[in-house]
Amino acid sequence: MCRNIxxxxxxxxxxxxxxxxxxxxQFVRKIAGTTKPSxxxxxxxxxxxxxxxxxASRLRASVESRGQPRNREEVARKAxxxxxxxxxxxxx
Numbered sequence: 001m002c003r004n005i006x007x008x009x010x011x012x013x014x015x016x017x018x019x020x021x022x023x024x025x026q027f028v029r030k031i032a033g034t035t036k037p038s039x040x041x042x043x044x045x046x047x048x049x050x051x052x053x054x055x056a057s058r059l060r061a062s063v064e065s066r067g068q069p070r071n072r073e074e075v076a077r078k079a080x081x082x083x084x085x086x087x088x089x090x091x092x
Contacts, residue, residue: 009060012069017057024053 008015008023028048029035037045 007070007075008056009063010065010067010069011072011075013072015060017053020056020060021049021053024049024056027052 006019006023008019028045031048032041032045
């Protein structure tokens, strides 16, 4: 799995439909092996993104979770700190 895919479940504020769509797009790109499909494959590519985003939204809505939701800003801060320690992130 890609390292930069964000966890979209059990976070505050909740994931938006745009974030779910972006995750679906990233997944389809990975499966298809391309970031830009040919004109011939564009319809199939777009349909896959839509279907995966729809399924992901249903899954996220139906998954029950115990405990407190994670704070998105805190999760992002920790990820930046890990990346900085690994030498992969030098923005402030």
